[in-house]
Amino acid sequence: MTLKRNISQGKKVRFAKPPAKATDTPATSRHETKNEPRVYFAFGSNLSLQQMAERCPWSTFLGRGRLQGYRWQINERGYANVVPSPGNVVEGLCYNLDELDEPRLDKNEGVPIAYEKHMLEIDLYLPDNGSRKQHGNGNGEKKRRVKALVYLSPRYTLDSNPREEYVERLRRGATDALARGVSSQYINDTIFPVLKGKSSRKSRNSPCNSPRNDQTKTGTSASSKARAKAEPTKNQQSGRECRPKRRTSSSSINRTRKLSSKFCEPHLLCNPHQVLMSEMIDSAKAQIRDMKRMHHDAMSRLCYCSICHSKITLP
Numbered sequence: 311m312t313l314k315r316n317i318s319q320g321k322k323v324r325f326a327k328p329p330a331k332a333t334d335t336p337a338t339s340r341h342e343t344k345n346e347p348r349v350y351f352a353f354g355s356n357l358s359l360q361q362m363a364e365r366c367p368w369s370t371f372l373g374r375g376r377l378q379g380y381r382w383q384i385n386e387r388g389y390a391n392v393v394p395s396p397g398n399v400v401e402g403l404c405y406n407l408d409e410l411d412e413p414r415l416d417k418n419e420g421v422p423i424a425y426e427k428h429m430l431e432i433d434l435y436l437p438d439n440g441s442r443k444q445h446g447n448g449n450g451e452k453k454r455r456v457k458a459l460v461y462l463s464p465r466y467t468l469d470s471n472p473r474e475e476y477v478e479r480l481r482r483g484a485t486d487a488l489a490r491g492v493s494s495q496y497i498n499d500t501i502f503p504v505l506k507g508k509s510s511r512k513s514r515n516s517p518c519n520s521p522r523n524d525q526t527k528t529g530t531s532a533s534s535k536a537r538a539k540a541e542p543t544k545n546q547q548s549g550r551e552c553r554p555k556r557r558t559s560s561s562s563i564n565r566t567r568k569l570s571s572k573f574c575e576p577h578l579l580c581n582p583h584q585v586l587m588s589e590m591i592d593s594a595k596a597q598i599r600d601m602k603r604m605h606h607d608a609m610s611r612l613c614y615c616s617i618c619h620s621k622i623t624l625p
Contacts, residue, residue, distance in 0.1 A: 348412065351375050351432050351458040353382060353402035354390030355476065357483030357492075365418050366411035373451070374491040375404040375458065376433040382500050385466040387424065388473035390480065392462050401496045403487055404434055404458060412459075425461040432458045435491070451491075472504060481505055 349372065356362050362369060381395035392400050407415065419425045435451040472480060484501045488494060 347406040347408050349432075349434065349456050349458040350405045350407040350415070351377060351402050351430070351460050352405065352483075353377070353392060353400050353460075355479040355483045357403050357487040358479065359486050359490075361479065361483070362405060366405070366407060366415055368408035369411050370406045371490070372404040372406055373434060373436045374401065374487075375435065376401055377430060377460065378433070380430075380462075383467070383469050384472050384504055385463060386468045386470045387463075387466050388470060388476055389424070390472075391425075391466065392460070393464075393467050399496075401487075401492045403490055403492070404432070407459060415461075419461045421461070424466075425463050426465075428460050428462055429457045430460045431455060432460075434458070437491075471507065477505055 347369075350369070352362070356365070359371065362371075377392065377400040379394060379396055379398070380392040380400045381398040382400045383391050383393060385391040416427070421427060432455075434454045434456050436454060438450045438452055480501065484497050484505075488497055
């Protein structure tokens with residue numbers, strides 16, 4: 311009634327605004343509507359800024375990070391991994407990972423077979439006023455405790471050696487990590503020994519430099535010398551002069567075989583299986599010749615009658 315009376319008297323009426331719906335959202339820019347970028351903690355070949363720029367072009371570098379309670383390793387797949395280890399620390403670099411880059415990074419890391427995604431708390435050291443030269447000393451940095459995305463493998467946790475194609479990428483990442491503030495003590499004690507061990511593994515495992523072969527050689531030589539001293543040879547018993555046997559190389563043996571093949575029979579240079587096969591072939595050929603001869607003799611005794619054309623065997 312009061313509303314009609316006010317309208318009839320010509321008074322201004324103010325209508326209350328309807329309440330905002332739950333689905334209404336304040337007007338924001340396109341960049342603000344996107345999800346906030348994640349903090350990504352890299353500890354392997356993604357320490358290389360060039361590789362991260364190729365894999366995740368919209369990511370940005372934040373600073374260095376430290377993961378407490380984990381240990382860095384090369385697992386049996388030949389790639390870097392972190393495993394729980396109380397008292398140890400893993401150092402790396404942190405990036406702002408855009409939502410468009412995360413699926414690309416999942417594909418490169420082999421999620422969920424090779425690696426799994428975990429959100430872990432890390433210590434993030436942000437450079438203050440862009441001072442990146444003082445990262446190693448801890449000066450000019452702001453420390454923050456944040457949750458970061460970490461790619462780790464709880465399935466493959468055995469220590470092993472890196473793959474050939476992974477060594478160079480890991481070396482470039484370690485060099486960039488040193489330049490971006492990761493401590494040189496961590497790089498020299500954790501990553502570089504693995505790379506050096508991979509480069510010198512062939513020389514260590516070679517038959518000439520392996521200590522195991524040296525021990526076996528010395529052991530066999532010592533045992534043979536002792537046996538020679540303990541047991542006199544037939545030549546020593548008969549009073550003849552005992553001379554060491556002359557070792558011949560494989561090339562000289564092949565040369566003698568080529569020369570002897572011109573003057574000796576071929577089966578003398580074959581192994582026993584080849585000799586047995588040649589004898590079997592010769593006996594089979596002889597049997598075939600005998601059968602042909604017998605068939606020829608039988609056919610020679612046959613003749614045909616000129617009247618009834620029947621076969622007649624001659625006596």
